[in-house]
Amino acid sequence: MVNNENNQSVNPSKNFVLPFILLLLSRVSLHGYELSQKLQAFGFKSIDQGNLYRLLRKLEADELVSSEWDTTGNGPAKRKYSITKAGITYLKGYANQLETYQSMLDQFFSMYSSFLELYIPSFSTRDSIEKKSSQKRRNDDGKEE
Amino acid sequence: MVNNENNQSVNPSKNFVLPFILLLLSRVSLHGYELSQKLQAFGFKSIDQGNLYRLLRKLEADELVSSEWDTTGNGPAKRKYSITKAGITYLKGYANQLETYQSMLDQFFSMYSSFLELYIPSFSTRDSIEKKSSQKRRNDDGKEE
DNA sequence: ATCTTCTATGTGTATTTTACATATAGGTGA
DNA sequence: TCACCTATATGTAAAATACACATAGAAGAT
Numbered sequence: 001m002v003n004n005e006n007n008q009s010v011n012p013s014k015n016f017v018l019p020f021i022l023l024l025l026s027r028v029s030l031h032g033y034e035l036s037q038k039l040q041a042f043g044f045k046s047i048d049q050g051n052l053y054r055l056l057r058k059l060e061a062d063e064l065v066s067s068e069w070d071t072t073g074n075g076p077a078k079r080k081y082s083i084t085k086a087g088i089t090y091l092k093g094y095a096n097q098l099e100t101y102q103s104m105l106d107q108f109f110s111m112y113s114s115f116l117e118l119y120i121p122s123f124s125t126r127d128s129i130e131k132k133s134s135q136k137r138r139n140d141d142g143k144e145e
Numbered sequence: 146m147v148n149n150e151n152n153q154s155v156n157p158s159k160n161f162v163l164p165f166i167l168l169l170l171s172r173v174s175l176h177g178y179e180l181s182q183k184l185q186a187f188g189f190k191s192i193d194q195g196n197l198y199r200l201l202r203k204l205e206a207d208e209l210v211s212s213e214w215d216t217t218g219n220g221p222a223k224r225k226y227s228i229t230k231a232g233i234t235y236l237k238g239y240a241n242q243l244e245t246y247q248s249m250l251d252q253f254f255s256m257y258s259s260f261l262e263l264y265i266p267s268f269s270t271r272d273s274i275e276k277k278s279s280q281k282r283r284n285d286d287g288k289e290e
Numbered sequence: 291a292t293c294t295t296c297t298a299t300g301t302g303t304a305t306t307t308t309a310c311a312t313a314t315a316g317g318t319g320a
Numbered sequence: 321t322c323a324c325c326t327a328t329a330t331g332t333a334a335a336a337t338a339c340a341c342a343t344a345g346a347a348g349a350t
Contacts, residue, residue, distance in 0.1 A: 015307085019253065020249075020253060023253060023256055023257060023260060026260050027256075027259075027260070031327080031328090032327075032328065032329095033326065033327050033328080036327095042249055042252060042253075043245055043246075043248065043249040043252070044249075046309090048308070048309065048310080049327090049328085049329090050309090050310085050311090050312095050328090050329070050330075050331095051307085051308065051309080053327090053328055053329060053330095054329080054330085057329090074316085074317065074318090074326085075316060075317055075318095075325085075326050075327065076314095076315060076316045076317080076326065076327045076328075077316090077327080077328090078326090078327065078328085079327085079328070088264070091260075095253075095254075095257055098250055098253060098254075099254075100188055101188075101250065102247070102250045102254075103188065104165075104187055104188040104189075105243055105246065105247045105250070107187060107188070108164065108165060108168060108187075108240075108243060109240075109243075109244075109247075111168055111172075112168060112240055114172075115168065115171050115172070115236075119233070160336085176298080176299090177298075177299065177300095178297065178298050178299080181298095191338090193337070193338060193339080194298095194299085194300090195299090195300070195301075195302095195338090195339085195340090195341095196336080196337065196338080198298090198299055198300055198301095199300080199301090202300090219297085219345085219346065219347090220296085220297050220298065220344095220345060220346060220347095221297065221298045221299075221343095221344060221345045221346080222298080222299090222345085223297090223298065223299085224298085224299070
């Protein structure tokens, strides 16, 4: 799933949750259960717990994250995940993919507005849809290497 | 994949291409090969031809689209697809899903900007990233029913 | 004539991803 | 003790995707 070389899939539908995980871990170390909650707050309404834990072990095997047991605090032991250098590199790559994804959504809604005008003629006189339209943030991912 | 009831998956990573297909067909009837090209223009760099044709047959079985053979024009016969009423209903539903998807991306890039500032201190003085930020288009899908 | 290339629609199947069910175990409060 | 929350994990079915290949009409080149 995480490809060794930079042939990251261009299809945005693949592994959508992955960049969010890496982004969250880039700020602070978290364990799986916390991640699950933060992802829900992000808008992921149905992350499968089992698959999330499996994914984290896979990411660790691919060395995008590292983990250690956290026995402090209450409750059962937690496996605390941190992002690695390789993980940060991948985060940047995934962010680029998500940008193209976002521009596809912009195009979708631009065309979708026209569709609504066709089907609901009164629609164009309403101001509830403000087109975010064309992508401005572009061609700069903050590379410094 | 296309669920009969309105328990459409909330996970935006599923069937990302589907709403784009329905949107394209909402404007004009197209055959598979044309769809494939329009989707590439949309940004889908790697749609699998075989799976696209299979998906279209599946959509027809689910009655979101209908098809008829088009023997006019040159070349081999084309199967011309049109959207159905049910297809339009689903398009609206998928558009709502894509909106939540878009707001997730907004949140991602908002947080990602902070990440870049941490890792590339000079970044904040540059103006190449203009935050599109918070979602404005919301809570109105043009329902008139 | 046949060869290549482009258009156009498909099938077969392996791999990957996702969904759903279930197991284990520590801790808290009724 | 029982229910509930936290926390991690496995087993497996179902769905989606990737990759290979088949068929066939038409156009233009050699």
